[in-house]
Amino acid sequence: MTENAISLRNISKSYRxxxxxxxxxxxxxxxxxxxxxxxxxxxxxxxxGKTTTIKVLLGIVFPEGGSGxxxxxxxxxxxxxxRLGFLPEQPYFYGFLTAEKGLELYGKFFGLDxxxxxxxxxxxxxxxxxxxxxxxxxxxxxxxxxxxxxxxQALLNDPELVVMDEPSSGLDPVGQKEVRDILVHLKELGKTxxxxxxxxxxxxxICDSVTIVNRxxxxxxxxLSDLLAARGLTRITLxxxxxxxxxxxxxxxxxxxxxxxxxxxxxxxxxxxxxxEAAKDLGMELVSVKPYxxxxxxxxxxxxxxxxx
Ligand SMILES: Nc1ncnc2c1ncn2[C@@H]1O[C@H](COP(=O)(O)OP(=O)(O)O)[C@@H](O)[C@H]1O
Ligand SMILES: [Mg+2]
Numbered sequence: 453m454t455e456n457a458i459s460l461r462n463i464s465k466s467y468r469x470x471x472x473x474x475x476x477x478x479x480x481x482x483x484x485x486x487x488x489x490x491x492x493x494x495x496x497x498x499x500x501g502k503t504t505t506i507k508v509l510l511g512i513v514f515p516e517g518g519s520g521x522x523x524x525x526x527x528x529x530x531x532x533x534x535r536l537g538f539l540p541e542q543p544y545f546y547g548f549l550t551a552e553k554g555l556e557l558y559g560k561f562f563g564l565d566x567x568x569x570x571x572x573x574x575x576x577x578x579x580x581x582x583x584x585x586x587x588x589x590x591x592x593x594x595x596x597x598x599x600x601x602x603x604x605q606a607l608l609n610d611p612e613l614v615v616m617d618e619p620s621s622g623l624d625p626v627g628q629k630e631v632r633d634i635l636v637h638l639k640e641l642g643k644t645x646x647x648x649x650x651x652x653x654x655x656x657x658i659c660d661s662v663t664i665v666n667r668x669x670x671x672x673x674x675x676l677s678d679l680l681a682a683r684g685l686t687r688i689t690l691x692x693x694x695x696x697x698x699x700x701x702x703x704x705x706x707x708x709x710x711x712x713x714x715x716x717x718x719x720x721x722x723x724x725x726x727x728x729e730a731a732k733d734l735g736m737e738l739v740s741v742k743p744y745x746x747x748x749x750x751x752x753x754x755x756x757x758x759x760x761x
Contacts, residue, residue, distance in 0.1 A: 537606035687718050688738070
């Protein structure tokens with residue numbers, strides 16, 4: 453099935469803020485598509501409009517313009533709600549409950565009976581790596597454990613789509629890896645995952661496609677591996693050349709960096725000869741010439757830089 457799980461078309465949303473109630477744009481003319489069964493990442497720096505986009509998607513706020521669909525239902529209605537799970541940016545859970553009791557409480561909202569609820573919460577705690585026999589109350593949980601509890605909570609109704617706003621923000625690398633592993637496992641179970649993130653380490657390797665947003669606008673989108681491969685850069689590694697070498701090379705490509713004794717120059721394919729000639733003129737020694745794949749982090753930073761200027 454190739455039907456999109458989510459489609460947003462030309463969404464705009466602004467807020468009135470301050471004493472003068474001036475309009476401030478949070479999301480502008482944003483379109484995106486999420487295919488069923490994929491892990492989709494909405495990436496962007498703080499304030500880029502990620503949470504607002506999620507709120508529009510879930511019908512928590514209404515856009516001034518645009519349209520869309522959620523699991524085949526028009527945006528803004530509640531028809532799709534019992535087929536999705538949501539983990540908000542800063543979830544709040546009652547601290548006096550154990551994980552098991554907490555899930556039972558939230559599960560009642562979905563009208564599950566006691567027996568199936570008990571079984572379901574056991575399965576979910578297992579899935580997120582929290583044990584059901586654990587008598588710790590949630591106020592004793594680490595940030596990582598709470599986040600895993602939050603994911604379990606978002607899965608209570610066995611949703612087709614899970615929407616998570618910054619699921620691993622504030623976690624240490626081990627906690628982030630645990631969340632990533634859970635997300636990959638959910639994808640294997642056939643679920644569609646929509647996550648937002650301002651941290652790239654959390655999505656590199658797990659997202660199938662991404663949309664990068666900056667200042668409320670979509671600035672780059674596509675299949676992650678295509679985006680990374682599309683740049684077709686070549687990395688030229690050089691040695692020597694004196695103090696102004698980096699500056700001279702900067703005229704060939706803005707992507708010059710130093711790594712120990714070496715100078716790294718990343719250039720587009722058509723500029724390789726020009727770069728090599730410049731290096732030769734500078735009396736530099738050639739160490740290597742290799743095709744170079746940008747990391748998501750570099751693509752992200754470069755895109756944000758280009759669109760913030
Ligand atoms: N309820 C609100 N009232 C006024 N301004 C808001 C509100 N929510 C968000 N904003 C503003 O909208 C912009 C986008 O915010 P947000 O969607 O939370 O971004 P992100 O989740 O990417 O950090 C920011 O400039 C933010 O200050
Ligand atoms: Mg946010």
